[in-house]
Amino acid sequence: MTIPEKLTFNALLESSASNFANRPALGFAGQEPLTYHEVKQSIDRLKNMLVYQEVGKGDRVALLSQNMPNWGIAYLAITGMGAVVVPILIDFTEAEIAKILQHSEARAVIVSEKQSHKLKQELPNTLKSAILIDDFSEISLGSLEMGLSLLGHPARDIPNDMEAPVPQEDDLAAILYTSGTTGKPKGVMLSHRNIISNAINTMGIQDVNHEDRLLSVLPLPHTYECTIGFVIPFMNGASVYYLDKLPTPAVLLPAMQQIKPTMMLTVPLIIEKVYQNKVLPKLSGSPVMKLLTGAKSVRKFFHKMAGKKIYKAFGGKLHFFGIGGSKLNAQTEQFLRDARFPYAIGYGLTETSPLLAGCNPSLTKYRSTGFSLPGQEIKLLDPDPITGEGEIITRGPNVMQGYYKEPELTKEVFTSDGWFRTGDLGFIDEDGYVFIKGRLKNIIISSTGENIYPEDIEEVINSEKHVLESLVYELRGKLVAKVHLNYEEIDQRYHELKASAGQMYDQVQEKVRQRLGEIQQKVNARLNRFSRVSIIEEQPEPFEKTPTKKIKRFLYFEKKNDN
Numbered sequence: 213m214t215i216p217e218k219l220t221f222n223a224l225l226e227s228s229a230s231n232f233a234n235r236p237a238l239g240f241a242g243q244e245p246l247t248y249h250e251v252k253q254s255i256d257r258l259k260n261m262l263v264y265q266e267v268g269k270g271d272r273v274a275l276l277s278q279n280m281p282n283w284g285i286a287y288l289a290i291t292g293m294g295a296v297v298v299p300i301l302i303d304f305t306e307a308e309i310a311k312i313l314q315h316s317e318a319r320a321v322i323v324s325e326k327q328s329h330k331l332k333q334e335l336p337n338t339l340k341s342a343i344l345i346d347d348f349s350e351i352s353l354g355s356l357e358m359g360l361s362l363l364g365h366p367a368r369d370i371p372n373d374m375e376a377p378v379p380q381e382d383d384l385a386a387i388l389y390t391s392g393t394t395g396k397p398k399g400v401m402l403s404h405r406n407i408i409s410n411a412i413n414t415m416g417i418q419d420v421n422h423e424d425r426l427l428s429v430l431p432l433p434h435t436y437e438c439t440i441g442f443v444i445p446f447m448n449g450a451s452v453y454y455l456d457k458l459p460t461p462a463v464l465l466p467a468m469q470q471i472k473p474t475m476m477l478t479v480p481l482i483i484e485k486v487y488q489n490k491v492l493p494k495l496s497g498s499p500v501m502k503l504l505t506g507a508k509s510v511r512k513f514f515h516k517m518a519g520k521k522i523y524k525a526f527g528g529k530l531h532f533f534g535i536g537g538s539k540l541n542a543q544t545e546q547f548l549r550d551a552r553f554p555y556a557i558g559y560g561l562t563e564t565s566p567l568l569a570g571c572n573p574s575l576t577k578y579r580s581t582g583f584s585l586p587g588q589e590i591k592l593l594d595p596d597p598i599t600g601e602g603e604i605i606t607r608g609p610n611v612m613q614g615y616y617k618e619p620e621l622t623k624e625v626f627t628s629d630g631w632f633r634t635g636d637l638g639f640i641d642e643d644g645y646v647f648i649k650g651r652l653k654n655i656i657i658s659s660t661g662e663n664i665y666p667e668d669i670e671e672v673i674n675s676e677k678h679v680l681e682s683l684v685y686e687l688r689g690k691l692v693a694k695v696h697l698n699y700e701e702i703d704q705r706y707h708e709l710k711a712s713a714g715q716m717y718d719q720v721q722e723k724v725r726q727r728l729g730e731i732q733q734k735v736n737a738r739l740n741r742f743s744r745v746s747i748i749e750e751q752p753e754p755f756e757k758t759p760t761k762k763i764k765r766f767l768y769f770e771k772k773n774d775n
Contacts, residue, residue: 213415214448219381219408221291224447225252232449235422238281241453241467246281248449254282258289258348260374265320265341269294269377272316272387276300276309276331277324277345279432279454284442286322286345287432291385291404294377298387299433303759306330312389313339315617316399323356331356381405387616388435390562390758399616400562402435409587410565410610411443416586418532418556418572420475422449425529427473429459429482431759435566436536440558441477450475465525472527479537480544481761483555487544488680488698491518496677512550519551530554532573538762539648539667542579543675549578557581559648561634563625564588565610568634569646580645592640593633600639601663603652605631637665654765656686658742669693669745672738676731677701681755683768690746693735694768695728696754724750 214231216223228237229252239245246254267273273290275297277283290297298316300309310333313321317338323331324345335357342351379385381404388400426445430437445452453471457463495505495514505511523530536558548555554573559581560566568590571582584590588610592602611632614622625633637649650665658664666684673682673693678701683694728748736744755763 213412213419215412216408216447219412220379220383220404221288221385221408222293222379224408224443225255225288225292228446228449232422235449236451237446238284239451239453240281240456241427241471245451245453251281251285251288254285254348255289255292258285258343259293259376260370260372261343261348261350262289262293262295262320263374263376264370267293267295267320267341269379270296270384271319272296272298274298274300274313274316274318274321274323275345275433276302276321276327278302278326279428280324280345280456281454282345282348283432284446284452285348287438287442288446290322291379292376294379294383296384296387298389299438300389301431301433301759302327302330303431304330304389306333310334310336312399316387316389321356323351328356379404384613388433388562390434398618398621400435401613401616402565403613406565406610406612407435407439407443408447409608410567410585411439411447413585413587413608413610414440414444414567414570415448417570417582420444420448420450424448424450424474425471426450426452426475426477427467427471428452428454428477429464430477430479430537434759435562436560437477439565440534440567445475468525468527472529474529475532475534476526476530477534477536479761480535480540481538483533483535483548484541484544486522487541487547490522491515491547492543494518515547515550516552519547519553522551523553532556534558534570536560536567536570539671541674542671545578549576559636559646563612563632564606564608564634565612567610568604568606577641577643577645580641580647583644583646590640590646591631592638593627593631595639601637601649602639604634604636604638604646604648606634607631656691659689660742662742664691664743669735669739669743672735673731673745676734678727679731681751681763683751683755683763683765684745685765685768687747691744692747692749693732693745694749694751694755695731696751697724697727699724 216227229248233249234247236245237248237251273295275286287297298318300312309330314336319338320341321339322343322345335353342353342356344351383404384401385404385407386402426441428441432438442452455463455467496502505514531554533555535555540557556571556573556576558567558570560568567585569582569584588608590604590606593605595602607630635652637652638647640646650667654666656664669684670682673679678697679695680698681696685692728750732745732748756767757763
């Protein structure tokens with residue numbers, strides 16, 4: 213474990229550039245990566261450029277770009293010279309990005325050519341300069357607003373000895389605007405100490421060293437990927453590779469074979485798709501296989517065989533396959549356990565920099581997100597004396613400074629004695645393992661007073677054949693489930709038939725209604741009395757999701773409340 217002398221990004225850069233100068237640092241898959249020495253040179257040049265553009269300590273610099281090596285260079289240059297980085301998710305709309313620039317009072321923006329069209333809306337008066345991340349050349353604000361072709365030009369004769377401010381541990385490092393699943397984006401303020409302490413504490417449960425190689429597939433503006441998939445590897449001399457195209461199987465699998473990553477971070481949806489599309493059909497494709505895999509020992513055998521093939525397809529060198537962002541399907545986790553796949557599930561929030569609980573793949577416990585990280589504290593607020601469940605609260609050096617320009621909202625999420633309220637319900641077992649039940653605001657109280665967790669019901673629904681995803685909510689005292697089906701699996705000609713009129717389409721719709729009825733019957737047979745679904749509805753299109761592939765629940769609650 214390599215720890216910088218001070219918990220600042222400036223100190224982190226100096227430490228890594230000195231200890232791992234000639235080691236590969238950041239690169240695109242299939243291309244020669246930049247060394248740590250080369251990365252530091254680029255960071256120093258960009259620091260000079262920002263200082264020359266009169267970006268000072270505490271000024272906000274927006275960063276809008278898809279994943280690339282230069283994203284990390286920009287991030288470390290901004291934070292390393294005392295400014296505040298505002299990483300913007302490329303999933304945000306033009307209107308949302310405009311609001312973020314306005315709210316953060318950004319003084320400069322570093323943008324990729326691919327994302328620059330999203331800055332065509334009126335730019336805030338605070339914005340004074342712009343830099344093209346592709347080659348770190350200057351671009352005019354006018355060309356951004358008018359949507360002109362970006363012709364960057366080298367910075368004006370910038371002296372090499374520009375003196376940059378030196379950040380301190382408790383200085384603000386980043387403001388992160390998250391769409392989340394609850395509607396209005398908020399600016400989470402994280403200090404240098406917040407992020408780097410969390411990186412150090414995470415290394416207390418999982419070692420990372422200069423021999424490790426990571427393939428990054430999640431958005432870097434999300435704290436999960438930034439802290440664990442960028443800051444930690446950079447701190448320890450590991451190599452991080454990015455894709456220059458969307459991570460489709462045709463792009464991802466060859467990259468894995470070429471890089472042979474030792475570590476990866478994913479969200480549940482990625483590995484769930486692999487299990488549902490590659491493993492499950494073979495295990496339940498015939499009555500004979502279905503019967504055979506009903507036996508636990510036989511199921512484990514087939515899972516192990518399938519797991520070996522997937523492990524090999526992923527490059528054959530993985531020792532850590534991290535899963536976070538939302539709850540993993542139980543069937544998929546059982547497959548990973550049977551296959552002895554080196555997975556580990558973590559739990560955290562943007563507000564906690566992010567990781568709160570996790571563990572090494574060798575210490576996983578079924579359905580748990582691991583245990584509290586060293587150097588941080590987790591406990592339950594007012595746990596139920598019968599179930600042991602309560603709201604998870606935490607404190608430590610990783611907990612945010614607050615929500616930007618929102619003192620009242622900040623006050624609401626802290627207890628009187630300084631513990632941060634996560635809004636998640638769960639319990640902690642006798643071994644210290646954390647189990648998440650669901651979001652406090654999602655809980656449904658039955659007519660007889662029982663707590664109903666929609667996420668648990670959704671998990672049961674999603675385990676049914678033909679179901680891709682679901683959403684459960686309460687409407688006038690009844691539980692309603694919206695279900696998005698795998699239409700190709702039900703009928704390979706579904707889309708073709710849907711395009712034709714009349715009787716053919718009616719027949720397909722009848723088949724879908726029948727399948728939904730069967731799903732409702734099977735699911736209710738597996739649920740307790742007060743958790744049974746009264747109404748099941750088809751969700752024809754995939755649910756809208758956050759960058760970490762969680763359903764934006766609030767969108768559908770708004771829709772059903774309008775009816």
